[in-house]
Structure formats: C-alpha cells, structure tokens
Amino acid sequence: MRNKANDLIRHMQEEGLTLVLAESMTCGLAAMKLSSCIGVSDVLIASLVCYTPKAKMELLNVKKTSIQRYTCESQEVTRQMTQNLSELVAADVYAAITGLASSDGSETKEKPVGTVFYAIRYKRKTYDFQKLFRGTPLEIKTKAALELYKLILKLLKEQKLS
Numbered sequence: 001m002r003n004k005a006n007d008l009i010r011h012m013q014e015e016g017l018t019l020v021l022a023e024s025m026t027c028g029l030a031a032m033k034l035s036s037c038i039g040v041s042d043v044l045i046a047s048l049v050c051y052t053p054k055a056k057m058e059l060l061n062v063k064k065t066s067i068q069r070y071t072c073e074s075q076e077v078t079r080q081m082t083q084n085l086s087e088l089v090a091a092d093v094y095a096a097i098t099g100l101a102s103s104d105g106s107e108t109k110e111k112p113v114g115t116v117f118y119a120i121r122y123k124r125k126t127y128d129f130q131k132l133f134r135g136t137p138l139e140i141k142t143k144a145a146l147e148l149y150k151l152i153l154k155l156l157k158e159q160k161l162s
C-alpha cells in the first residue's frame with residue numbers, strides 16, 4: 001500500500017496538486033496511510049470522516065432524500081460527498097469513498113459486502129467508480145484505500161494526456 005500512496009503523493013507534488021478526502025467506510029485509513037509519505041504536507045489538505053448518515057448530512061450537506069432513496073453506501077451519496085466537499089475547502093482534487101466492509105450496512109444481492117463506491121472530482125468534473133473486494137472488514141478497507149490511490153493517480157495521468 002505504501003508504494004501506491006507514495007506514487008500518488010509524489011505525482012501530485014510534482015504537478016503542484018492538492019487533495020481533500022471525505023471518507024466513510026475507511027474511517028480515515030486512506031488519509032492515515034498517506035500521512036507517512038514524504039511530501040504529504042504539500043498535497044493533503046484535509047480528510048473528513050463522515051461515517052454516519054447524520055455526519056454526511058450535517059458536515060457535507062448530503063441530501064436526506066438521497067440517503068433514504070439510495071442508502072449511505074451508494075454512488076449517488078458518494079458523488080454528493082465529493083461535490084459538497086469542494087464547497088468547504090479549496091483544492092485541486094477531491095475524493096470520497098463509501099461502501100460496505102461488513103454486514104451491518106445496506107447490503108443486498110446487488111450490493112454485497114465488499115462493494116465500494118468512489119467519486120473523484122478534478123477540474124470541476126466528477127468521476128464515479130465502483131469496486132468489489134473480498135476479505136475481512138480490515139482487508140476490504142485496506143484494499144479500498146489502495147484502490148483509491150490507484151484511481152486518483154490513473155485519472156490524473158489520463159487527464160494530463162488529454
């Protein structure tokens with residue numbers, strides 16, 4: 001995980017980009033793993049943990065109707081988290097992550113435990129991703145954080161080429 005985190009921080013530092021995170025299922029794990037990277041203080045501005053529906057609504061202005069209709073662990077809510085985060089803190093890249101690491105959430109046959117939703121906002125456009133991981137709750141969260149670094153880095157490299 002450390003290599004992917006280092007790759008992301010190094011790339012963002014070289015490009016002069018800053019990052020803000022909104023984490024739910026990972027509960028700060030993604031930011032914590034980044035914090036041990038050299039150069040992180042040039043890149044990571046903030047990470048906000050919004051684990052409960054109340055926190056998502058009160059801190060990130062996620063609509064209650066969205067949570068009721070789609071659940072907290074959904075692409076729609078993750079997208080709102082990212083978009084509203086951009087109204088709180090100035091940065092170049094915003095990323096949010098929600099999902100189901102254990103069976104105490106809104107899992108269904110179509111959205112089993114291990115489902116993770118990502119939204120990354122860059123240059124005023126939001127990109128959505130969904131992944132499925134297997135393992136213990138900690139393994140799922142760790143894989144989810146690693147995937148977040150990969151997704152951000154891939155997106156930044158693709159956007160640089162276009």
